[in-house]
Amino acid sequence: MxxxxxxxxxxxxxxxxxxxxxxxxxxxxxxxxxxxxxxRGSSCKKVESLYPRPGWVELDPEVLWSQxxxxxxxxxxxxxxxxxxxxxxxxxxxxGTFITWHKRTGKPFHNFISWQDIRSAEFVGSWNKSLxxxxxxxxxxxxxxxxxxxxxxxxxxxxxxTQQSSMKLSWVFKNIPEAxxxxxxxxxxxxxxxxxxxxxxTKGSVYATDYSNASxxxxxxxxxxxxxxxxxxxxxxxxxxxxxxxxxxxxxxSADSEIFGVxxxxxxxVADQQAAMFGECCFQPGDxxxxxxxxxxxxxxxxxxLFASQRNLYPLIGWKIGKxxxxxxxxxxxxxxxxxxxxxxIDLFTNVDETAKMAQSIADSQGVCFIPGLQVSVDGTYxxxxxxxxxxxxxxxxxxxxxxxSVAFRNKQLYDTIVKKVHIPLQTIRADGGVSNxxxxxxxxxxxxxxxxxxxxxxxxxxxxxxxLAGLASGFWTDKEQLKKLRRIxxxxxxxxxxxxxxxxxxxxxxxxxxxxxx
Numbered sequence: 424m425x426x427x428x429x430x431x432x433x434x435x436x437x438x439x440x441x442x443x444x445x446x447x448x449x450x451x452x453x454x455x456x457x458x459x460x461x462x463r464g465s466s467c468k469k470v471e472s473l474y475p476r477p478g479w480v481e482l483d484p485e486v487l488w489s490q491x492x493x494x495x496x497x498x499x500x501x502x503x504x505x506x507x508x509x510x511x512x513x514x515x516x517x518x519g520t521f522i523t524w525h526k527r528t529g530k531p532f533h534n535f536i537s538w539q540d541i542r543s544a545e546f547v548g549s550w551n552k553s554l555x556x557x558x559x560x561x562x563x564x565x566x567x568x569x570x571x572x573x574x575x576x577x578x579x580x581x582x583x584x585t586q587q588s589s590m591k592l593s594w595v596f597k598n599i600p601e602a603x604x605x606x607x608x609x610x611x612x613x614x615x616x617x618x619x620x621x622x623x624x625t626k627g628s629v630y631a632t633d634y635s636n637a638s639x640x641x642x643x644x645x646x647x648x649x650x651x652x653x654x655x656x657x658x659x660x661x662x663x664x665x666x667x668x669x670x671x672x673x674x675x676x677s678a679d680s681e682i683f684g685v686x687x688x689x690x691x692x693v694a695d696q697q698a699a700m701f702g703e704c705c706f707q708p709g710d711x712x713x714x715x716x717x718x719x720x721x722x723x724x725x726x727x728x729l730f731a732s733q734r735n736l737y738p739l740i741g742w743k744i745g746k747x748x749x750x751x752x753x754x755x756x757x758x759x760x761x762x763x764x765x766x767x768x769i770d771l772f773t774n775v776d777e778t779a780k781m782a783q784s785i786a787d788s789q790g791v792c793f794i795p796g797l798q799v800s801v802d803g804t805y806x807x808x809x810x811x812x813x814x815x816x817x818x819x820x821x822x823x824x825x826x827x828x829s830v831a832f833r834n835k836q837l838y839d840t841i842v843k844k845v846h847i848p849l850q851t852i853r854a855d856g857g858v859s860n861x862x863x864x865x866x867x868x869x870x871x872x873x874x875x876x877x878x879x880x881x882x883x884x885x886x887x888x889x890x891x892l893a894g895l896a897s898g899f900w901t902d903k904e905q906l907k908k909l910r911r912i913x914x915x916x917x918x919x920x921x922x923x924x925x926x927x928x929x930x931x932x933x934x935x936x937x938x939x940x941x942x
Contacts, residue, residue: 439510440502441899442495442687443890445883446470446516446616447695448539448717449760451490453498454886455509458899460909462881464502466494473534478544480537484522487535487616488623492682506683511690513893515698515885516616518639521588523595523602523664524619526610529627532602535616536591543590547583550590556581574646578653586755587641588615593658606661613664615640617692624678624689633671634748635697638740643668645729645738645750671697671742672892691892695885696720697741699855700751702888703879704907709850711841713868713876714884715830715858719756721837723845724749735840742892752845754837758795759830759858762808766826771819779863782824787928791817792935793825795833811935830858831867832932835922838872853877855884862914869916871925880911 440463444453448470455464468490473481499506519538524531536542550556560579567575583590592613596603605611614622618632637643637650642660644651650665669675671693677686693701700712700722708726713719722741729738729750741749763775772778790812810822842849854876858864869876881887894900 439899440504440508441510441690441890441894441897442498442512443886443888443893444491444495444512444514445695445698445885445889446487446491446514446620447885448517448537451487451494452883452886453494454883454890455498455502455504456887456890456894460887460890460906464498464500464504466497466501468494472537472539476542478541480540481533482520482535482537484531484535484619488620491620495683506685506687509687510899511688511893511897512678513691513693513698513889513891514617514620514689515693515695515889516620516636518615518636518694518696519586519588519641521592521613521615521640522619523592524612524614525605526612529622532599532605532611533595535619536595538586538588540591541585543594544585546590546594547585550583583641589641589654589658589660592642592660596660606664609663611661611664612666614666617694618666621675621689621692624682625676626679626681629676629689630666631669631675631692632666633669633673633692633694634740634743635671635694636692637668638738639694639696645740648740648748670744672744672896674896688897690894690896691889693742693889693892696722696753697739697751698886698888698892699884700724700741700888701891702884702886703853703855704903704910705851705853706749706903706907707850709847711849711852712884713834713852713854713859714856715759715854715864716856717758717760719759719830719833719837719858721754721756721834721841723752723841723847723849725752725845725847726750728847730845735837736844744892744895752841754841756830756833756837758808759833760856762793762795762826762829763858765808766823771822771826775857776860778823778827779861781820782827782863785818785820785824788812788821788825788828789814789817790931791821791825792932793822793829794935794939795829807939809939811939812931824863827861827864828867828928829932830864831871832929834864834868835871835929838874849874851877853879855879855882857882862916865914865916866919867925870918870920871922871929873918873922875918876916877912878914878916880913 440455450467452467454462522535563575563578615636617636638645672691675689677688680686699714703712705712705724710724712722730752736754739751741751792811794809
């Protein structure tokens with residue numbers, strides 16, 4: 424279906440355009456951008472997740488491929504263009520979702536296993552409690568103390584999570600004999616969604632990923648910029664299965680002409696949060712991007728300096744363009760958009776646009792707290808979503824406000840962690856993602872952190888970031904300074920209340936969260 428309307432522009436249309444495709448957790452979107460970064464045509468399709476067992480989340484690779492090709496064709500058609508006018512294609516993808524397939528036949532051994540999948544929860548829990556991991560922590564803590572080398576700091580904090588590919592990949596080789604046998608014979612390929620799409624677009628002739636996607640798997644070592652032999656040995660993962668890693672903004676080859684009628688140059692592969700960071704033009708050290716979509720992601724540009732993994736914060740490669748490597752520090756919040764969608768599914772509201780007004784219509788939540796769930800903590804315990812403090816006088820408005828407050832409270836928690844742990848002065852804070860359209864969440868977050876937050880006119884920053892990267896590689900745009908001039912700000916949220924006014928409500932919520940861990 425068409426996704427939004429193309430911008431109207433005066434004068435003759437430019438002869439060339441770039442495509443930005445974002446394969447997210449809920450939607451596959453394609454936007455056609457002109458040289459002013461205005462959207463000329465769009466298309467989107469809903470991602471069809473599969474739930475074969477409780478806790479399992481998968482994607483059918485053939486369905487996803489069909490949707491990917493479909494949105495590109497429809498977006499170009501909606502723009503009134505033909506494929507020959509496309510200068511380049513940039514692909515942004517959800518991170519950590521992966522597939523394995525046979526090197527010779529190209530046949531997958533299983534569906535895509537989503538980053539949201541928790542089949543490895545028991546495995547994660549047992550590893551995080553294991554004596555071996557404690558020994559690893561001690562060894563690398565001592566090495567860091569003796570050498571002062573930050574590359575030893577990350578293993579000293581090593582913990583596994585269900586969102587990473589590593590444990591689920593280990594599960595694949597333990598439970599799918601065909602994959603294990605192929606790996607032994609050097610016939611198994613591993614790929615995140617970007618790698619699989621590139622492989623399909625080029626009819627199997629190009630097998631690669633980029634640094635941003637690789638560093639988001641939990642298997643790639645950002646300090647050495649290579650797949651981690653230490654981790655692979657620890658988890659008995661074969662080193663032969665991983666794709667070569669290329670620059671983020673790079674000529675990966677062209678889509679086979681049979682797919683779109685002409686060979687479209689594939690000029691960028693990028694992970695979705697890093698793409699959004701680039702789309703927001705967070706190019707300077709200290710620039711911060713807050714994405715609130717299915718989950719929440721705080722990313723800080725740390726420039727050339729890679730901060731070692733700390734509790735709740737992880738180092739990533741933002742992008743690599745030629746000799747430039749930009750590092751990020753990331754903190755995540757599970758289930759922001761997921762919780763709001765769940766509230767809609769149980770009829771707390773009809774349209775998500777109503778929620779800000781519902782929350783603003785009352786003075787407070789009357790002591791009602793929302794405990795976010797639908798996730799697994801690092802020690803493997805299951806956290807269940809719940810409301811605490813319900814009373815006979817509780818209305819839908821109170822429940823909705825409690826859900827939105829929980830988003831702002833978690834933003835505050837993560838922001839405080841970043842300020843404490845990341846020793847770089849924070850500069851601009853820019854928000855994107857569907858939940859950034861909620862004025863209540865945005866204003867409350869601004870109040871709590873006492874910082875100005877900018878919101879762009881276009882919330883689909885991952886698509887724009889992928890297009891920007893593709894445009895730089897193809898010469899469509901000249902440099903990042905030109906991209907900065909194309910930014911459009913829709914709204915700015917300045918602090919309006921003292922954060923102390925929220926203290927009683929946040930203390931109550933923190934107490935409820937603490938108790939919920941024992942349920």
